[in-house]
Structure formats: C-alpha cells, structure tokens
Amino acid sequence: MQFTHEHEELQRTLKRFIDEQINPHVDVWEAEEIFPAHQVFKQLGDLGLLGLCKPVEYGGLGLDYSYSVAMAETLGHVHCGAIPMAIGVQTDMSTPALARFGSDALKREFLVPAIAGDMVACIGVSEPGAGSDVAAIKTTARKDGGDYVINGGKMWITNSLQADFMVVLANTSEGSAHKNKSLIVVPMGTKGVTRAKKIRKIGMMSSDTGLIHFDDVRVPQSNRIGEEGMGFTYQMMQFQEERLWAAANAVQGLSNCIAQTIEYTRERKAFGQSVLDNQVVHFRLAELKTEVEALRALTYLATEHYVAGKDVTEWASMAKLKAGRLLREVPDACLQYWGGMGYTWDNLVSRMYRDGRLGSIGGGADEVMLGIIAKYMHTLPARR
Numbered sequence: 001m002q003f004t005h006e007h008e009e010l011q012r013t014l015k016r017f018i019d020e021q022i023n024p025h026v027d028v029w030e031a032e033e034i035f036p037a038h039q040v041f042k043q044l045g046d047l048g049l050l051g052l053c054k055p056v057e058y059g060g061l062g063l064d065y066s067y068s069v070a071m072a073e074t075l076g077h078v079h080c081g082a083i084p085m086a087i088g089v090q091t092d093m094s095t096p097a098l099a100r101f102g103s104d105a106l107k108r109e110f111l112v113p114a115i116a117g118d119m120v121a122c123i124g125v126s127e128p129g130a131g132s133d134v135a136a137i138k139t140t141a142r143k144d145g146g147d148y149v150i151n152g153g154k155m156w157i158t159n160s161l162q163a164d165f166m167v168v169l170a171n172t173s174e175g176s177a178h179k180n181k182s183l184i185v186v187p188m189g190t191k192g193v194t195r196a197k198k199i200r201k202i203g204m205m206s207s208d209t210g211l212i213h214f215d216d217v218r219v220p221q222s223n224r225i226g227e228e229g230m231g232f233t234y235q236m237m238q239f240q241e242e243r244l245w246a247a248a249n250a251v252q253g254l255s256n257c258i259a260q261t262i263e264y265t266r267e268r269k270a271f272g273q274s275v276l277d278n279q280v281v282h283f284r285l286a287e288l289k290t291e292v293e294a295l296r297a298l299t300y301l302a303t304e305h306y307v308a309g310k311d312v313t314e315w316a317s318m319a320k321l322k323a324g325r326l327l328r329e330v331p332d333a334c335l336q337y338w339g340g341m342g343y344t345w346d347n348l349v350s351r352m353y354r355d356g357r358l359g360s361i362g363g364g365a366d367e368v369m370l371g372i373i374a375k376y377m378h379t380l381p382a383r384r
Contacts, residue, residue: 001304007070014049014074026079027346029206033198035083037120037162037208041090045117050091054099058107059115064307065241068092069248069299076252079348081355082207084249085362089158090114092245094121094167097183097234101226110165110185119164124154124186124212125235131156131361132368134169134235135177139214141170141184143221148172148184150217153196156362160210161195163188168214169231172224181231185223192217203354240306240316242363247299247319250359254292254330257352258285261334268339281337288330295322314376321369327356 003011021043029035044050052067054060061067068091075084098111113119130136139152150170160166165187172182186193197211226234262285265276276282302315331353335342342349360366374380 001066001069001300001307003066003070007067010049010052010067011070011074013047014071015077017043017047017049018075018077022083023077023079026083026206029083030080030351031205033200033205034161034208035086035206037086037159038117040083041087041120042117044087045115050087050117051115052091054095054111054115055107058099058111060099065244066303066307068241069244069303072245072248073252076249076254076256080204080206080351081253081358082204085204085358086159086207088242088245088249089123090121093238093242094123094159096238096241097225098167098185100237101230101234102185103222106185106223106225113164120159120162122157122159122163122166124157124160124166124168126156127153128155132365134232137169137171137181139168139170141168141172141182143172144218146221147218148221148224150184150186150192150214150219152214154212154214156199157210157212158207160188160212161198161208166212167225169235172228172231178232179229181235182228183225183231183234184219185225186214186217186219190217190219202357203351204358205354239364240311240313243316243320243369244299244303244306244312246359246363247295247316247323248303250323250327250356251292251296251299253352253356254295254326255289257330257334257349258289258292260348261285261337264341265337275337284333288326288333291322291326292330295319295326298322314373317364317369317372320363321366321373324360324366324369327352327359331356 048061051060052063052071053065056062078084095111095114114121125134127137141148141150165185168184168186169181170184171180173180192215194213195210196213199209199211201209265281266274268275299319302312302319306312331349334349335353338349341347
C-alpha cells in the first residue's frame with residue numbers, strides 16, 4: 001500500500017492539530033486522569049476526521065479504510081496512548097457496525113452526531129467475567145412490548161464516563177453463544193444506567209475507563225443494530241478494522257520512541273563517550289527499528305488486501321499480535337538507555353512503557369491472536 005497525496009494531506013492536517021491542540025495539554029490531562037472528550041472530538045469532527053470511512057449521507061467522507069489507517073498511524077504522534085485510543089474507540093470500534101447495519105433512523109440519531117463530534121460514543125463488550133472471550137458475556141436484553149429491558153454490566157469501557165451513548169453487546173435470546181447476541185444502542189442518560197466507577201489503571205491515564213451497570217434499562221427495539229442474533233458476527237467483523245487500527249497506531253509511536261532514544265543517547269555521556277556510541281546500544285536500536293518497519297509493512301499489506309475486499313482476519317491478528325509485543329519490547333529496551341531519566345513519571349518513553357502494556361490485552365489478548373492464527377494455519381486442536 002502506498003499513501004497518496006490525499007493520504008499525506010490528511011496526515012499533515014491531523015499532525016498540525018495534534019501539535020497545536022493536543023500535545024500542549026497532554027501532561028495536564030494525564031495528571032487529571034481525564035481529557036475533555038467532547039471538546040477534542042468536536043474539533044476533530046469540524047475537521048472531518050471522525051467519519052473518514054463513513055457514508056457521505058451521514059456526514060462522513062466515504063473514503064476507503066486506508067485513510068483510517070493513515071489517521072491511526074498519525075495519532076501515534078500524540079504524547080500519550082490514551083487519547084488516540086479514545087479517538088479510535090469513537091471512529092473504529094463504536095460506530096462501524098452502526099454505519100454498516102443500523103437503520104436510517106438510528107444512524108441519523110446517533111451516527112451523524114458521532115461523526116460531527118457532537119456525541120461521544122463507547123462500545124460495551126467486555127464484562128468482569130468476559131474480556132477476550134466475547135461469547136461468554138452475561139448481559140441480557142429481554143423483549144417487553146416494543147422495548148428491550150437490559151440487565152447486566154460492562155467493565156473496562158473506554159470513554160464511558162463521558163459518553164453520550166454505548167453500543168452494547170447483549171444476549172437477546174437463549175441458544176448458541178454465537179447466535180444469541182445483538183448490538184443495541186443505549187443512550188447513557190437512560191434510566192437504570194449507572195456509571196458505577198472510574199477504573200484507575202497503570203497507564204492510559206487521561207482516558208476515562210468505567211464500570212457500567214444496567215438495571216432494567218429500557219430502550220426501543222428499534223435501537224438494535226441490524227438483525228437480532230447477529231451481534232457476535234457484527235462484532236467479529238468489526239475486529240478486523242480494530243486490530244488494523246491498533247497496529248497502525250503503534251507504528252508511529254514506536255518509531256518516535258526509538259528516535260527520541262537516539263537523540264538522548266547521542267547527547268548523554270558515560271565513561272568518556274556518548275551512550276549511543278556503544279555497539280550494544282546502536283545495534284539494539286537498529287534491531288528494534290527493523291522490527292517496527294516489518295510491522296508497518298505487514299499492516300500496510302493487510303490494509304491493501306482489506307480495501308480490496310479480502311478477509312484479512314489472519315493478517316490483522318498477526319499485526320495486532322506483533323504490535324502488542326513491540327509495544328512491550330521497544331519502550332522497555334529504550335527506557336534502559338535513558339537510565340534514571342527513563343524511570344521518571346513524565347518521561348515520554350516511560351509513559352509509552354506504561355501505556356503500551358495494554359496492547360497485548362485490549363482488543364483481544366495475544367493468546368487470542370495466536371489462537372486465530374493457529375486456526376488459519378490448521379494447527380489448532382479441535383475442541384473436545
């Protein structure tokens with residue numbers, strides 16, 4: 001995949017916005033453990049950046065997914081992982097199924113303001129007993145007249161403390177765990193929705209992450225996205241994009257981490273020479289750079305095939321797996337070369353060290369990615 005002039009213009013616009021409107025505030029937002037999502041998303045919406053791949057009739061730009069990958073990569077210039085993640089939840093995790101399968105009325109009520117930045121969205125899949133194992137969710141939505149009545153809870157939900165609506169995956173019938181789930185749009189102000197707790201994390205500090213309870217939450221059945229019982233399938237389809245987004249976002253941040261480390265070690269002196277002059281350092285940084293560029297190539301190739309309409313579940317899983325591993329390996333290796341400075345809280349490399357650890361957990365753990373890859377390799381043992 002080769003970025004065109006249009007891709008590069010988008011990246012320049014976003015990079016300028018990051019430099020002027022996000023990075024100057026990141027340290028404050030990290031300290032406050034929240035960022036003003038409505039303000040930032042409205043600014044992004046005004047620039048047309050929240051609906052790159054969404055239908056034109058709902059305020060999107062109707063572009064192919066390579067533009068979303070270009071945006072995800074550029075968001076790696078943000079001086080933390082939390083804000084890019086929150087933006088990605090809005091654009092590539094909460095709204096794709098709504099855009100593809102939602103009714104016209106549902107899209108006009110929720111997708112249009114999400115693209116404009118007038119509403120903040122979140123996706124409600126994970127639960128205390130069901131993270132990567134999506135089929136194991138317990139939240140239910142039973143029919144009552146023309147409504148669904150929802151009971152249960154969702155945990156580790158990014159944007160949920162500021163969100164205007166959540167796209168909730170719930171069990172709407174008995175039967176097979178893969179065929180009894182539906183995606184339902186739930187306005188967060190609905191009676192019975194409780195934002196129970198703000199979850200404090202070891203990283204991603206400026207992203208709000210909540211525990212949400214549903215107690216007899218009543219919403220119209222017209223808030224269901226697409227067909228009843230297809231929620232699991234829709235969510236799995238969405239994961240291809242989510243995982244490509246995660247891989248693309250990692251590439252730029254990892255590259256910046258290496259570049260910052262080169263700059264620092266070139267200036268830092270130890271035992272009569274710069275730290276960078278030690279072969280163990282510049283060889284190790286060369287290895288890391290090679291790994292990052294291999295991830296970039298894999299992500300671009302998978303995106304190219306995805307845009308061409310091919311199933312890239314295997315490659316997207318590989319890219320997500322590799323990104324998660326490198327988000328652990330690269331900051332850890334670089335932090336060592338910063339010495340005591342690397343162990344300070346506000347150092348960008350130490351922030352990436354904390355933030356990046358989520359990469360191997362969120363959006364499907366490494367072990368889930370390995371299982372998917374093994375399945376496509378026909379090496380996964382059959383379940384008994």
